[in-house]
Amino acid sequence: MLLLRLRWSLRDARARWIQIVGIAFTIAIGIGTYAGLTSVTQWRLASIDESLKLTNMYDLRATVSAGADVPVGTLAQLASEIDGIDEYSERLVTDTQVETVLDGDELLVHGRVVGIEMTAGGPSVNGVEVIEGRGLPPPGATTPQVLLERNFAAFHDLPTSGHVTVGGNVGVDYVGHAVSPEYFLIIEGNGSLGKSNLAVMFAPLSVAQDIAGRPGAVNDLVLTLEPGADAAAVSQQLTDAAASLDGILLDVITRDETPSYTGLVGAPEIDQNIYNVIALLLFVGAAFAALNFSARMVEAQRREIGASMALGETPRSIAIRPLLIGLQIGILGVIIGIGVGFVVASQTASVVQQIFGLPVFDKPFQGAIYARAATIGFLVPMLSVFWPVLRAIRVRPVEAIRSGHLASRGGGLSPIISRLPLPGRSLERMPFRNLMRAPRRTFLTLLTFTISLAILFSMVGLSSTFSATFEGGDQELLGGEPERFVVRFDSLYPTDSPQVQGVITDPTVQLGEAALILGASVSADPTAGTDGAGDDDAGELTQLDLAVRFVDFGSDVWTPTASQGELSRGQPGIVLADKAARDFGVGVGDHVVVTHPEFANGEFSFSTDSVPVTAIHPHPLRINAYMDLSGASDWGLGGLANVVTGVPADGSSLNDVKRALFGTGTGVALVQGLGESFQSVQDSLDQSADVYILTRIFVIILVLLIAFNTANINVDERARDHATMFAFGVPVRRVVANLSVEGLLLGMAAVVLGGLFGYALLLWMALFLMPTAIPEVGMIVSVRPVEMVVYFALALIAIVVAPIFPGRKLKQMFIPGKLRVME
Known part of the structure; x- marks a missing residue:
């Protein structure tokens, strides 16, 4: 008997394979999006921890204020006399200007030389890891040699080694690309510099002193604390000790006060919250789509269920057959979802690696995450099928066996809409009546479209919100002068x-x-x-x-x-x-x-x-x-x-100003265009756009799948109605047009509701979710109407065009067979 039911369910699957595959793909998008994006979050968190451990990032950083410096050993002596400090390292950090030629074009940007103490294993605190090229040689080379920070080099696609001019007249060779924990993510305190316009160079301390023209000087101390040490107490002791020694004024910050660190560790959490919302909405959309499909599938088998009940079969055994369809959808959705997850994870990981300059980025398979997503994706169609099956087996057998023309009760909102003065003849009114005579089905379909379009709206709006925020800041600083x-x-x-x-x-x-x-x-x-x-x-x-x-x-x-x-x-x-x-x-x-x-x-x-x-x-x-x-x-x-x-x-030009003012002995440390202030942020947004684009593509596919499934189910359910219309000479194109009009009505309602829900979702992300990760920025919520119209138009076109695909089934319909009524 079990084998019979299995064969029967496979027959059902063959008859409705298009709908089954469509719902499975819908669930697969939810599984893949959640599993893929969440896997990347776990990769990022683990890689951040490993990278910080490898480079031993400081717990405290003390900088001599007002651009001053002190003799080598002064800051180290202070640190050696304070309890609670584990390791420390002196540095000379100076701002400069870097000029090079890239593909025949001049590249003139702000630079920073970080002079580090050279030991056998590199600096003990804030290590420098070489990614490409070779390490720093001992001082004494004819031309100063440095390591170029990897984020800047990768952004401009610079070769592993080359030559740059520093400070307007000092030639420097860079021999490799390297990273250091302060610059895993390039965010300055005022948000004005980033990977596109900040060239950080790591050099031996003596070389940095020669480049800066400050022999024997240091101005920066990085240190780690012993376990249990009070960072605030150590910071105060450092400040007091420096002030008592020739009035040295120190600015001391903790690791948590470093913008690049807070951005680095805060980004995965905020991204995961967004991923959870997207995945949850996709799962909800898939659940409603599966519920709609399964309810209509079970209703189509109403007479068979009634005959089974009349023959004495138990409700439990009757429910097995449709539940097996849910099982098939769940298994297929899980299989496809795992593949989608790999695609999403691969694409997102490549973007993350471009944005974050981590020396360690491992990508182990996240089995627990995929198992959790697969379990949810498997249960969604099973639970969606269970409810309509439960409703079906509670119907009296005599009512379930009754033929379709006798079972029609004219329920829904059809009696109400029949009194409305709709324009046109019967065929023109039919799309409205079809929607109203089954309000539950219409509502489920509308809800699924609405959720999909809300996700689309929020993703598009989030991108434009970022752009509007930083463009607004740019315009405020420029004051109408772009240069x-x-x-x-x-x-x-x-x-x-x-x-x-x-x-x-x-x-x-x-x-x-x-x-x-x-x-x-x-x-x-x-x-x-x-x-x-x-x-x-x-x-x-x-x-x-x-x-x-x-x-x-x-x-x-x-x-x-x-x-x-x-x-x-x-x-x-x-x-x-x-x-x-x-x-x-x-x-x-x-x-x-x-x-x-x-x-x-x-x-x-x-x-x-x-x-x-x-x-x-x-x-x-x-x-x-x-x-x-x-x-x-x-x-x-x-x-x-x-x-x-x-x-x-x-x-x-701005480059003329930079050349004229920098390196002339006038005390100029930096010349920067204010228009370059937010360019780095915009560059990072452009790099992360692939993730948003991928999400938008999946949502458009989701809308197309739902529209396609809805059209196919409508064609199957209304086969007798369509056969009657064909018997009276109504052409196939007119029936397809009516189905498209139904989709248009649903799509227009979904656009309105999806826009409202999507805007609320956007407000929540921008005003409540984002501030927890990037509290320094006040988001300016913005929606580009033209961009939104384009995306919503694509979704609406997908909904309207979907009924064309089952048109072939209508053309091949055997009309006498569909009109035959058996009692």
Whole structure:
């Protein structure tokens, strides 16, 4: 008997193999998407841990403030006298400019030379791993030799070895590509530099000193802590010890405060949350599609189930046959899903390897993940078949055996819609009536389309949201001048000094303005009065490191935009980014506590003040804050500058400005176009676009499969109706057109509902999910209407065109056989 049922189910499968394969593919997309993307997350997490362990990333990093340096051994001596420090290594880190020729074009970008202590095994902390080429030779080569950071080299497809010019006039040979934990992911504190425009070079300490023209100097200390050591206590001891030694001012940060590290370890978690949502929605869509298909399949076997019950067969044995169909769908879906998972994982892993410069990236098969996805994918069709089977076996046998023309009860919403004054004749009204006479089927199909289109909407919207966010920041900084640049000095200089005036008066520069950028720690002031918008919306953030820029609020050249409050020359207080204000829960008129460097009695120290929030600016990076230039005097820094902003003079390009200003002995440490600020972020988005594109392709395929299955089921179910229409001379093309109209009506409703649900999903991802991984950025939710219309139009076309495929079955229909009624 079991063999008979198995053969019977195989016969059913042959009769409905198109629908079975279609539903199996639908489930396979859910299985493959979840298993493939989740596998990549596990690969990333394991590889990150192994890479950090291999390179021994620092627990604390101490940098000498204000561009100063100290003699070699000074920082090491401080570290050796503090309990809780395990290993330490001195470095000299200097910004420079790198120029080379790439495919005949000039490449001129910001550079950074990292001088490391050379030992037998490399530096003990923050190791440098060679990926391609050879390691660094001992100092003494005729031409300085360095290792080029792998992310930058891979992005520009640079050869393993070559020659670059550093600082405008120093020739340097690079002998390989290497990585170090600080630069696994290139994210600077202000978000302005990345793999496309930051060329990091690792060099022996003596070579870095020669390149920088700072013999015997270091300015950076990286160290690891002993187990159980208090990082905050060690940091304070380092700062106090340095301050007592010739007034050295140290900026100390932990590993968790390093933007590249937080981005590195936070990205897999946020991505996995997005993957879980996508996979869950795909599984739900597949479940509803399988439920719709199985319910209609079981209903088509209504008379056979009724005959079996009339002959005395038990409900349990009757249910076996349709459940075997669910079993076939589940097995086929699992098999195809594993293949889809391998494709998704392979494609996504290649993108991840491009974005993250990890020296270790293992890709073991994640059996547990695939087993979990396969189990869910297997249970979905089984449970979807079980419910309609349960309904079918509860029907009285006499009602189940009744022929179709006698069993039709005219239920659903047909009686209601029959009273509506629809235009056209019977054939024109038929698509509306077909949808209304089976509202449950219509609802399940509509729900499946809606979920698919919501996923599509959120994926497309997420990409445009990223672009809009960084484009908005770019426009805010440029102020209508696409070639606006910033010149950073290696120290603080008086505004009337030759260094500052040399930049402002250079022939390649126009609209040059001196400014001051300093790091400061900002926290909410709970004791100050709150007069602004923030008093009713307290934020969760307690402290944040900001880059405070002192600019002339009365300048005609450039000032920040005030989205709340007003800006005027001489105005006291601080201007926060909208994201920072929301995180602090403050508004215009509220106070914040600012801990900042202060210059008094010939030395630097830290001071803490309560400062009012005078305005809010719309730049998406919360690290950017502004104060009027006159406020620098309150910090003892009046009349000093460490940056100049401007635009190239007529007839000069940005590269001309870089060449003219850098390497001329004027103290210039960096010349960078503000338009390059977010280019690195956009470059990373472009590299990760393949994952989004792959997801969109799968969703479009999912919509096509659902539409195709729906059309096939409609043709099978309505075979008698179609035969009657053909008997009265209605052509096949008209029947297909009616089916397409049904699809169009469903598709249009799904577009509206999918758009609304998708927008809600996009808001949740951008405003609630993203901030947990990239809290420095305030997302600007954006949807490109043209792009969305294109994708939704493709989905709608797929739904409308799907009935064409079963048209051949209609042409080959044996009309007398379909019209025959047997009692």
